[in-house]
Amino acid sequence: MQINEIRVGVSSCGLAAGAQDVLNLLKERTDVPVLGVGCIGHCYAEPLVEVITDAGSLLFRNIQGTTKDIDAVLSLNTKNNPEKQLHIRSERTSRENLRITGLIGKSEPVDIDAYVSFGGFDGLKKALRMAPESVVDEVKQSQLRGRGGGGFSTGVKWSLLAAKSSGDKVIICNGDEGDPGAFMDRSLMESLPYQVLEGMLIAAHATGATKLFIYCRAEYPLAIRNIRIAIDKVRELQLNAIGGTPLDIEVKEGAGAFVCGEETALIHSLEGKRGMPRFRPPYPTDSGYHGLPSMISNVETFANVPVILRDGAASFSSVGTAGGRGTKLFALAGDIKYPGLVEVPMGITLGEIIYEIGGAEPGSVKAVQTGGPSGGCIPASLFDTPVDYDSLNSLGAIMGSGGLIVIGNNRCMVETARYFLDFTHRESCGKCTFCRVGAKRMFETLEQITAGDGTKDDIAFLEDMGRKVKAGSLCGLGATAPNPVLATLRYFRSEFEAHVVDKQCPALECAALCDVTIDKALCTECKLCLKNCALNAISEDYVVDNDICTRCNSCIESCAQDAIARVKAGQGYRGSVEREVG
């Protein structure tokens, strides 16, 4: 077999796994073209190398910058290293629908010629031949809804901006992806910068916008770099000359505040002010950036637009359900075998995503958190729910921007709620009373429950305050911050009750509500646990004193016999009790 080209995934996920070394070494070792390409979504397999041969393509997974691994790639030797070969499972391929991300992995992301050769800018060209209002209509007909989580009709939003007669109008691409565990927008900006820009330029043509911003969090340096290069190329080719004059396109780096994903806070940040939301109306389309009519959409929304224009609204809306048309990117993370990024049609069930694509063992999953910290959990019993905006809302969760965090059976749902609220309450801008103080008080209450100091009143407080924080907050951050708590209370109330009534953590995750014991039948008295215990909580006769033990798990992890385990609170030995009695 002849190698024609080698592609190495060099998005942030690949780079973090060591792809840069792999890329450099391959370039040194071979004369065939070695390309650094975008992320094709198989994060579990990074660094990922695709070798294009005359007989087709071969995928290598987890390739490190070692001679052995590079040799394996270049020799196309898969027999000796079967674990290095990646076979993309049919459970995944059969469910994927790569309408937006189809070009990823085929060329270097900033290579504009390659993008054009794959049909890039065809959508823009087509749009420019159409009257602006026809473009708006096309987007309306596609039934595209905002991919940032709000789900507002994109076409309607465009028509609102288009209706403004004022001279200067602003389009802002929201790349302030803040949900922990979500990386759809980063991937798109890193891997498909031209497609995002193309969507914005189409929007500018349709709405008469004169100024374009891409607001991207500064923690995404590669996305910023690629987008900036892409802007330069677009300017060079004068693709930004919509309506005769070249449009101003600018990247603004956000400082990482979660709340700046909210559109009015984002505008404040863009203006150089502290990112704090304000009351709407006026909506940004009436008064946005420096008072100008402004339209803000998410990265993924813009990435959808060229596809809609190129293939037509009918083709787009043929995919999906009434509650959501087209495909959606999901970032799969958590207790799952194959974490990564996946593009699937709306209407696919949670079970298909989690069990089939994600490879989770049925029965090993307790719930999934959708919509990041603003969303809610959905229990495994409801995994046959089709994924779209409306069906997830009806379950007390949200679609959000596409983060799916899978929660395994070994996780405590109270701790999960505490974890998410820990994030949101810290990220409050501090303005609204209910969000700043109410969310903090809810967080403190959850801390109290996980520490074993909770009461039944605490559960009632969480429900009451959760409802009020949602009702009494100006922006989406406060209005959704209680969601993880309310959803876990809705589906996993018994776990809360076990914490406050029985003083037990059913998942044995909360340190204050479980004990550690050593099974003498399995123990070989190897002393490893004794050596690993920083607090000398284990006696010479292999008994863990749970009054000293902090449940750090060092002994459990060190034990080769699996003789040490967490058990229900009260089942372990407690030195102080014995001492008092003695």
Place this chain on the structure above:
Amino acid sequence: MVTEKIAFTIDGRAMTAQTGETLLQVASRNGIFIPTLCHDKRITKTTSCFVCVVRHVQSGRFVPSCAATPQPGHDYESSSAAVYEMRQTALNLLLSEHSGDCESPCTIACPAHAQVEEYVRAGRKGDFREALRIIKERIPLPISIGRVCPRFCEKDCRRNINGTPVAINEFKRLAADLHYDEYMEALPPLGDKKVAIVGAGPAGLASAYFLRRQGITSQIFERMPQPGGMLRYGIPEYRLPKSLLNRELAHFEKMGGIFINCGVTLGRDIQLETLQQEYDAVVISIGCWKAASMRCDGEALAQDGIAWLGKVAQADWTGKNPGRTIVIGGGNTAMDCVRTAIRLGSNNVSCYYRRTENEMPAEQIEIDEAREEGVKFAFLTAPVRLEKKGNLLKLTCIRMELGEPDASGRRRPVPVNGSEFSVEADTVIAAIGQHTDAPSGLKTNKWGDVDVNAESLHVIDNVYSAGDCVSGAATVVEAVAAGRKVAIAIANQLTGKICNVPETINVSRGHWRSMDPNSLAKLRDASDDARISLHHISLDARRTTFSEVTLTANTAAVSSEGERCYECACTSRDTCKLKQHSEKYGAKPGAIRGKQRFLDYDTRHPVIIHDRNKCIKCGICIKICNEVINQTLLGYKNRGYLTEVGTAYNTGFPGSCTDCMSCIDACPTGALDRRLKQ
């Protein structure tokens, strides 16, 4: 722009708005009160406090009325239970992070709620007449209380963190000594209402005083030959000279409308039913005079402490030497007895107490002074038997040890088997507590005290009761507080007003015991001098005469003692919107609990004091400075619960601050204020 009229309703009332007008604006134009903390007409909307929420009926959502504009044809609720609850919760949340002291801990600690900080400040500035005026708003017996008060205020004084409290009671004593005779409060003319008061002790006198201040006449009936109650017959001359008491009591008759009838006993000379018929209301304030039992054989041979003191008092603090004297008990009455016995000439006086000195209910100063005067103490000693042995008494006692804590929290004394011993004495005095001898016909509680409604002190029909006979033996200042309470209740009843003292809230930074000395935020630079030292008469004079032990401090010394006061109270408490709205909406500190932050006061500006602990992050000051004054001296920093308002890089207000005070005037709480406490 064409102005449209938008028709909508609030609480079912039809109203119209101009385009752009907010719900808050329209509501206030139509006389509907909506509370808000973050709204200021001069600036763009902050929409932060969420106290102004109204409910949009069509969607069921709560909207901030300061920012939301009405939708044509829609309905809004401002007075529904749901809106009230949201506002209350918003205020409760703000109170849970708001930290400061609405009132000083001393004022809160005072049972009579005397404005301690205010009268100490008046004294510090040398205006003791003003100090007396402030004191007498709450304490009509300042000469007495200035001498005998156990000083609840000083026990809670924040200065305890760094040593000794401000000598608060010396201000009261000096102010009264200087100006009591000349000072006359402004009095309303007397109306036709009249009240009978049984008992001319502190509670009865205070009831009469506060009734008079509301134009109500009172007739006081006192069974003893002279008025004053415990002040005259319980508290010894060396603590409260009766010449001073006479001066103090003279004022009551000088006020006009207070008539004291001595030698009249309820149940013998007058009957309750008659009083009820002849007067608009009756106050039972007969005190707590019945001795508690020692529960030991032969206890009838012992003197009853209160009665014994009363006898000495009636003999004008003279009497025969009691000889070898044993006083049983550990309270203030026991201390009064031992010290009186010394003064009557005994050189062998002992106090027997069944627990240890730590558990003694008597004031420490009384114990110390008794010891100085030669009183011996025997702790963990309880009487078992009292017998006659010739002219002497033989007292058999048993040693005790401390066991588990009892209901009072004190460790219960338990007898040690076989530890009995006997001593001989000329006089044995039992001073182990007093009970109320309640008049027949009045309901009593399980302790035998008169059973009252705790709020109004109302007993039955037009009968009220106040003082020791309600509370059990307590302090003069508590009796005075009860007298005021009963007077207000009666005045409200008689004048037809419902007892409607608005409920006030008090935010407190906490008790000094739970505070970190380094976190002590001071509103002024207090002096760190030592506490004033008081002059006592010689020990010899103390042992042989009933002269007053402690002398009143001089004006200069007391004034400079005032420099030690931290003046903890918030300077904005009378204008604080958080306090006002919280009181209106039933929000209370502590309703929602959680961690609070303690940040230093920023006192670097010459005129402005910035207390971030009181800040509710409404953002008005930031916008006033920016949008009205065209400066940007203040801004938000941090996120989440750590959000605070401050100056750039926390460098303090820069020189470009024009001292315009706009931020201070706009601050809804006391977070930004003038440095008033110089």
